[in-house]
Amino acid sequence: MKAYLGIDVGSVSTNVVVLDEKGEILVGLYLRTAGRPIEAIQKGLRQARESLPETVEIAGAGTTGSGRYLAGVMVGADVIKNEITAHALAASTLIPDVQTVFEIGGQDSKIIILRRGVVIDFAMNTVCAAGTGSFLDQQAARLNIPIDQFGSLALQSQKSVRIAGRCTVFAESDMIHKQQMGHPLPDIINGLCEALVRNYLNNVGKGKEILPPVVFQGGVAANVGIKAAFERALNMKIYVPEHHKIMGAIGAAYLAKEEVRRKGRTNFKGFGAAQVIYRTSSFECDGCPNTCEIVEIYESARVIGRWGGRCPRWDALPES
């Protein structure tokens, strides 16, 4: 049986997906990147191989996310694509008439506007990470509440408490102020959800025409408090897909399938990548005053990828 591998290496999570020919999910893994993307990718590959039946053959591989180039050279990806295209494709495959995609991940949040199945506009948070998953994580840790209960707690709120949402520094000091005044925790958490939604719509969603159906994906979509706050703010139903956490990887797998159909073969190196020892090193290029930090990734003793340069000087790799 033929199947397609999709890997999404983000700042917070590394997701691995294997889809069969019909687009059914055979494997869907959500792992923490924990600052060590190589290990996370290898762990994902190992777990994927263990849970797949022997008969499955990977016919194509795609990578996305901020670590897409790293993952791409490690597994031999057929397509290395930005996460906006990957997310849009996954959402529109699931709901073909989708017109708006909200995606909130660990470090970035984006909005994608589609019309008739094609992306016509998008935006990503530019200079500030206010309202992304990392901040929610941090607040949950501060309040000693498991992150997966954060949203349901917000739903218990009776009264709304206003929290400043433009900046995480303001938000945190506002939350502490309200908590010391004696507001119950569910109200404060709900206030935070509303603040994040307000900030998202005003900042990332500024000037965008948000039309239904709206799909909400990314790690933060698991938070029912945020989903409810979006529904209240927009007065429309928000659809959270079952596999909302791994939509980027699903999109990458679809892209791989398409790419392989076009070129007729795959570059996938096999699950062996999980065993090989990868090592990275970096140096400062002395070619010009830019002094780019060039990062090299070694597979055993061989350089398989280099990046970080502003010019193509280091792009060519030594012959294998």
Next chain:
Amino acid sequence: MPKVTFPHVGEAHRALKMLMTDLGNEVIMPPRPSKRTLDLGVKHAPEFACFPVKILLGTYLETCPQGVELIITSGGVGPCRAGHYAQLHKKILRSLGYPVDIIVFEPPRLYPLDLLHNVRRVNPGRLSYRSIYECVRRAWRKLQALDNLEKLSHRVRPRELNRGAATRAYRKGVEWIDRAYTLKEIIDAEAAALEAMEKVPQDPQREILKVGIVGEIYVLLEPASNLEMEETLGNLGVEVERSMFLTGWTRDNTWAETVENMTVRDAALPYLPELLGGHGRDSIGNTILYAKRGFDGVIQLAPFTCIPEIVARTILPRVAKDYNIPVLTFFLDEQTGKAGMATRLEAFVDLLRYRKRQQKSPKLVVNI
């Protein structure tokens, strides 16, 4: 000989150097802005100042230790903070112990006497006005040659067969033009550079997207300040057309406004009747002109906290809707990580490509 220096703006320093040397100055060449430039600029500039101010200050701090006596720069038009930044630079540099002076060339149409006064100061060789005119003419021609070569490189890069070939031809051509001195040499070097660029092996069948670039002048003209966006786009198969070149800008602000400039202003008028300083109105007007000329998209480059571009940014979604052209804005600051920008650019290029294919065959609803 008095030691002079000036900001690093694209390749323009090559023409300026020739001019200043001819007038009897010793030129301390500004280095290409690098991490060191940024570190110096960020350390000594006010935190809230915009990105160009920090790069310029950093550049001066790299050249001043070499004994610079005079810095030559240009002024700003309208209510943009850049107008007073030269004075701020002078104060900061003096407080750091560099006894420098700054000459600000304001638009001579507005301040004709200032121009004469300033020209006297950068002319220690006491050349006659006629000789000065000859020197300016050669420098101007050199600047035009550099701009022409850059424009051609924007057309060739997305079509090149071997990645990097256009950039290599460009670097070589720039050196040829740099070495030329007489008017004839400059014209010959330009011709040779343009020919070498045309000869870069290209794929005429490739599907090319056309993107217009608008925004604030410094981040537009200095590739080191915009993470070499034009080159990145070229490598993604995009032919860029920049709305601003130094020759065009100087012409608009020196003897007469060009037809192009007036058209830009007229185009922006329904959206922005006021001059708001900097290049905010140009960003809007040029976006409209690019849309009318059938471009696939527009990218706006703005320094973080730049008020004119922020105003333009809030108007552009309406322009984009009215004229049905995708617009992507980048706010640039001291960050040197290219990944975030690369992601957005790739996604934007994908968007433009699907859109174009769908316009060609409207029945297509699949987005790959």
